[in-house]
Amino acid sequence: GQNIDQPTEMTATEGAIVQINCTYQTSGFNGLFWYQQHAGEAPTFLSYNVLDGLEEKGRFSSFLSRSKGYSYLLLKELQMKDSASYLCAGVNSNSGYALNFGKGTSLLVTP
Amino acid sequence: EAQVTQNPRYLITVTGKKLTVTCSQNMNHEYMSWYRQDPGLGLRQIYYSMNVEVTDKGDVPEGYKVSRKEKRNFPLILESPSPNQTSLYFCASRDTGSATNEKLFFGSGTQLSVL
Numbered sequence: 001g002q003n004i005d006q007p008t009e010m011t012a013t014e015g016a017i018v019q020i021n022c023t024y025q026t027s028g029f030n031g032l033f034w035y036q037q038h039a040g041e042a043p044t045f046l047s048y049n050v051l052d053g054l055e056e057k058g059r060f061s062s063f064l065s066r067s068k069g070y071s072y073l074l075l076k077e078l079q080m081k082d083s084a085s086y087l088c089a090g091v092n093s094n095s096g097y098a099l100n101f102g103k104g105t106s107l108l109v110t111p
Numbered sequence: 112e113a114q115v116t117q118n119p120r121y122l123i124t125v126t127g128k129k130l131t132v133t134c135s136q137n138m139n140h141e142y143m144s145w146y147r148q149d150p151g152l153g154l155r156q157i158y159y160s161m162n163v164e165v166t167d168k169g170d171v172p173e174g175y176k177v178s179r180k181e182k183r184n185f186p187l188i189l190e191s192p193s194p195n196q197t198s199l200y201f202c203a204s205r206d207t208g209s210a211t212n213e214k215l216f217f218g219s220g221t222q223l224s225v226l
Binding site for chain 1: 142144146151152153154155156159161167169201211212214215217218219220222
């Protein structure tokens with residue numbers, strides 16, 4: 001794996017902004033994905049970054065710094081339905097281009 | 112509708128009784144993969160397949176077998192299930208094996224309990 005690290009849990013208030021960080025080992029790195037997963041459901045794709053910088057897509061944005069082995073997912077105008085687990089995953093060319101997932105960050109949005 | 116279909120959705124079995132979890136995709140994808148998800152451990156790859164008749168071990172292959180005789184199907188076989196294989200299993204696919212920018216499409220998951 002690529003030792004993907006992300007916080008286990010976060011709590012934020014409805015309407016606020018939250019940033020979920022992810023760090024990874026850079027060896028064999030070939031791109032980084034963010035997925036959202038509601039309890040008991042399949043992960044669904046949120047974003048993909050391979051170049052440095054910020055990718056914005058509606059209320060969600062994702063940032064990547066390849067030199068630092070660092071990414072974050074930014075969620076704006078939080079809604080109750082955003083309560084879910086957010087999975088950071090790195091593409092590793094050293095292992096058949098497998099997607100190596102972090103353990104996920106469980107986000108709770110409170111009223 | 113483009114999708115990855117897994118069956119069954121829920122399965123309860125006993126130790127040692129062989130079982131197969133089926134996975135089928137209708138997107139003509141080359142790459143297919145199996146993951147298991149356990150609390151506190153996240154998604155871990157069991158096996159993957161870059162194309163028909165090409166399979167390889169992921170991070171946690173022990174106790175599992177796979178086959179890829181046809182492009183659309185990638186069954187997961189547990190020859191002699193044990194309680195430590197109780198988990199939530201996901202099948203996933205993407206267009207090509209070596210592409211780095213293609214997202215994975217996931218099946219709905221199979222919750223397996225081995226008693």
